[in-house]
Amino acid sequence: MMEHPENSLEYKGLIVNSGVEQKSIINPYLKRGRFRHRVLSVPDMVDGIIKGDVTILSQAVTLVESVNPDHQIKAQEVIEKCLPYSGQSIRVGISGVPGAGKSTSIDEFGIHVLDNYGGKLAVLAIDPSSERSKGSILGDKTRMEKLAVHPNSFIRPSPTAGSLGGVARKTRETIILCEAAGYDKIFVETVGVGQSETACHSMVDFFLLIQLAGTGDELQGIKRGIMEIADGIAINKCDGNNVEKCEMAATNFRNALHFFPKPDSGWMPKVMCYSGFYGKNIKDIWDMIYEYIDFVKKNGYFDYRRNEQSKYWMYETINEHLRNSFYHNPYISSQLEKAENAVLEGQQTSFVAAKLLLDRYYNLLGSKDRDEIHHV
Numbered sequence: 001m002m003e004h005p006e007n008s009l010e011y012k013g014l015i016v017n018s019g020v021e022q023k024s025i026i027n028p029y030l031k032r033g034r035f036r037h038r039v040l041s042v043p044d045m046v047d048g049i050i051k052g053d054v055t056i057l058s059q060a061v062t063l064v065e066s067v068n069p070d071h072q073i074k075a076q077e078v079i080e081k082c083l084p085y086s087g088q089s090i091r092v093g094i095s096g097v098p099g100a101g102k103s104t105s106i107d108e109f110g111i112h113v114l115d116n117y118g119g120k121l122a123v124l125a126i127d128p129s130s131e132r133s134k135g136s137i138l139g140d141k142t143r144m145e146k147l148a149v150h151p152n153s154f155i156r157p158s159p160t161a162g163s164l165g166g167v168a169r170k171t172r173e174t175i176i177l178c179e180a181a182g183y184d185k186i187f188v189e190t191v192g193v194g195q196s197e198t199a200c201h202s203m204v205d206f207f208l209l210i211q212l213a214g215t216g217d218e219l220q221g222i223k224r225g226i227m228e229i230a231d232g233i234a235i236n237k238c239d240g241n242n243v244e245k246c247e248m249a250a251t252n253f254r255n256a257l258h259f260f261p262k263p264d265s266g267w268m269p270k271v272m273c274y275s276g277f278y279g280k281n282i283k284d285i286w287d288m289i290y291e292y293i294d295f296v297k298k299n300g301y302f303d304y305r306r307n308e309q310s311k312y313w314m315y316e317t318i319n320e321h322l323r324n325s326f327y328h329n330p331y332i333s334s335q336l337e338k339a340e341n342a343v344l345e346g347q348q349t350s351f352v353a354a355k356l357l358l359d360r361y362y363n364l365l366g367s368k369d370r371d372e373i374h375h376v
């Protein structure tokens with residue numbers, strides 16, 4: 001036991017104070033539940049979106065992106081009620097190789113459009129998700145310094161979350177919500193992986209491909225894929241000593257475009273040079289985009305393409321629901337590991353294992369349908 005000399009008789013005149021009581025680190029006046037978010041009903045959420053409430057719009061987009069089945073049901077109700085208010089915007093898809101300056105260019109494009117054409121702008125920036133950690137930085141907004149503080153802009157970064165085609169799976173539905181909130185210009189910035197951006201093309205009116213000069217991409221331009229779906233090509237960083245290289249690259253791209261058949265729209269894609277950093281030739285890019293929109297509206301291709309896109313996304317939604325139905329089936333989930341082990345041990349080929357799982361799934365669906373008919 002430890003001795004305390006201050007308690008000894010020798011120090012009888014010494015008085016030791018008990019000390020100051022330590023206050024609680026929790027605020028006693030804090031009302032619990034004060035910061036709890038109010039869960040909005042579907043009518044309240046739709047009403048807030050139509051009035052242009054950015055906070056409610058953000059909550060609705062989060063709801064759409066959620067994988068929770070209850071959230072998905074609520075999100076579909078919101079989208080259904082917002083659908084009559086959508087479709088009145090110009091949708092522009094922007095893609096290009098990583099480092100081409102897409103986010104910086106969007107900042108300049110957005111300010112130019114808002115200052116010269118008015119209205120409201122929504123930017124849906126898609127960031128790649130890590131295959132290992134499944135996380136995403138969502139840092140594109142940091143390069144849009146002017147748009148981030150503009151009162152008529154809405155920037156929403158979203159992860160790809162394993163979605164193919166460079167576009168988040170729910171971006172199509174997010175576009176509907178933004179249009180219902182009064183945003184008449186929509187930018188969709190893709191991941192920028194190169195030649196798999198067809199999903200973005202299937203939800204926008206104009207697809208702008210941003211390229212760089214002097215990086216070997218001129219030869220990539222001849223490859224089919226992303227080049228043949230581009231409605232316009234813009235070569236960035238045309239400033240300083242790079243101007244001559246950009247002009248040469250533009251000539252190469254123009255020559256490459258002659259190898260492709262003429263698009264269904266009847267529009268011949270144009271190639272232009274600009275500088276996103278210095279804001280050079282931004283007006284020319286947007287004159288080209290609006291020229292295209294006027295052109296396809298006159299010949300009827302604008303409405304035709306919108307209808308084709310709706311049909312495409314109907315089939316995509318069917319495919320997604322079938323995939324989810326298969327993997328979320330309790331029996332299939334329990335059999336997947338056994339099938340994996342059989343393939344790894346060489347007992348079955350990948351194709352046989354897949355066919356067996358699918359056959360069992362179809363049998364389960366068949367027996368479920370028979371039970372429902374029997375009950376009726």
